[in-house]
Amino acid sequence: MSIQMGMTRRLALAAGIGAMMGAAPALAQAEIKIGAVLSVTGPASFLGDPEKRTLEMEVEALNAKGGLLGRKIRLIVYDDAGDANAARTFATRLLEEDKVSAMVGGSTTGTTLAMVPAFEDAQVPFISLAGAIQIIKPVRKWVFKTPHTDTMACEKIFEDMKKRGAVKIGMISGTDGFGKSMRDQCVGVAGKYGIEILHEESYGPRDTDMTPQLTNIKNKAGVQAVINPGFGQGPAIVTRNYRQLGITVPLYQSHGVASKQFIDLAGPAAEGVRLPAAALLVASKLPDSDPQKKVVTQYTADYTKKTGQPVSTFGGHAYDGFHIWKQAVERAKTDNPAKVRDEIEKTKGYVGTGGVVNMSATDHMGLDLSAFRMLEIKNGDWTLVQ
């Protein structure tokens, strides 16, 4: 029993020491501190993991070159595991304990929105890596974001549909967070492009057969194209069922499935499917004249070499966030949060993995539709639609 008592005491001691070490503020003044609360584990780890690896890689590379303004950069990463409540606690910790001068993080819209009040109160710039438009609309003084929005994906698709003369369309969407959000955005901007949605269907994220819904769309007279906002395996099943039913009008998928895995899952049925995607995914297919060619091939090479894993757009968002911040610090010649914020807002012509960024006082994202490329699947691979 005394041994057990000893062990519990040691355990308590260990926890106590841990808490104290976490609180120790003894850090060199010369370092520039930047924080990142990311969903490295948990359901959103597919976002947070590449983001963390990217930030670590970029900070390491910059420090090897002597850092920023002659000072080393210290990156402090906390894992919120996708929990908005934990994200808020870590945000408070970054601001109150670690005293970071900026934050590049927030993997999901939920965690980002939970952290926003903390950064606004503390007046520290926060570059979010999450998708939803609510983050920057209405414009918040201290909050920016790097990823494109779902609305832009809808617009890119509608633009391409119009070019091909398809204005009466059918829509089938997943009921998961991504599918639902994008569906709403698409319905919202359809009118702007003169697109009329004749028929709408939906499916659950774990459904294994979408034939009934697609039959309804097939039987609806006048449908000239079909759009499928969705994420995960659902769109692959939709694509296969689509070919099985012999539907001949063009099928559009979303940027949510812009990965090799989709082509593998959908097989030959994926031939001719079009979808919008970031330039990063087709780095090797971009013409040399493309302004993004250099940055996306460089990032792809660095990331694959460092991690042994294929690049994802999510890591690219972190790359862009870090470099927008870095350039702002260089221009401001200080890491003073207020001055850096002003410089971030003045970002013009930054060429990143997500597109060309031109921010302003009213636009804290700064991307336009050119951030997306329209791709078509041919012979089991992506091709650029000119």
Added chain:
Amino acid sequence: MERLLRNRWALVLALALVLAALPLVFPSNYYFRVAALVNIFALAAIGLNLLMGYAGQVSLGHAGFMGIGAYAVAIGASRFGLNGAVAMLAGAAIAGLLAFLVGRPILRLKGHYLAVATLGLGLLISMTLTNEAGWTGGPDGMAVPRLELFGLRLRGPDTWYMISAGALVLGVILALNLIESPTGRAMRAIHDSEIAARVVGVDVAAYKLKIFVISAIYASIAGSLMAFLNGHITPDGTAGFLRSVELVTMVVLGGLGSVLGAIVGAAMLVILPQALTIFHEYEHLLLGLIIMASMILLPRGVIPSLLARLRGGGA
């Protein structure tokens, strides 16, 4: 020491003193926030412990009630213009009413069936909050307007630490009173043997229902406080299944049937993930190890096992 832990008023006094003294040593708002979270989760865990530790009923959907409390203050204030405090009480009433309505059929079930039914209830609440995007903002959540009381806008972790500490002390007093009341004795009888309790004339179904409603109200108040503290809530963060599991873990870790145990369990699960971040990649591994070690070495939960040790060691 043991007598001190046994005497309920000494416990309340000690808790109040500790909670009042802590702000003197807190160096920053970060500590206030973490401590406020401990208070809030302790409140929910105390309620759940009444149900699990005294009435012997498992609930795997208790975060659902936290979600109701959290969204009540968010929706009540932003859509109906209610004062936050009124909305909090409305949330508690809704959670209690829901527990009453679904409790009756659910609490007829036993063992695994009961666990599955409460699990389903929690998932339903979480799904409703996720899907009714027009009201709740969907999976990305919604902002919570700041609470205004007597013309003061309550914000900042230090303020909410004070409020949550007050709520916790109140919650502890009510729980201890309940345990010592005839209801408490009936609950313990049900926990030990339902048949025996029924034989001596305890209305088992009525008591189970009563305690289910009370624990739902505890969770709802905790959810409201969390919403005020955070200023932004999401369905997963308040009502998600993992949150329910976390609450059950707090209760079991700290000690079934111990009010102090619920507080200790909540403190461990809130503070450890913060303390362990210095171990970077290994933090989750270490958290798991500590929980496992604690369950192996202190199988009845931290507080009951330590009490038993003290009693054994002192004799």
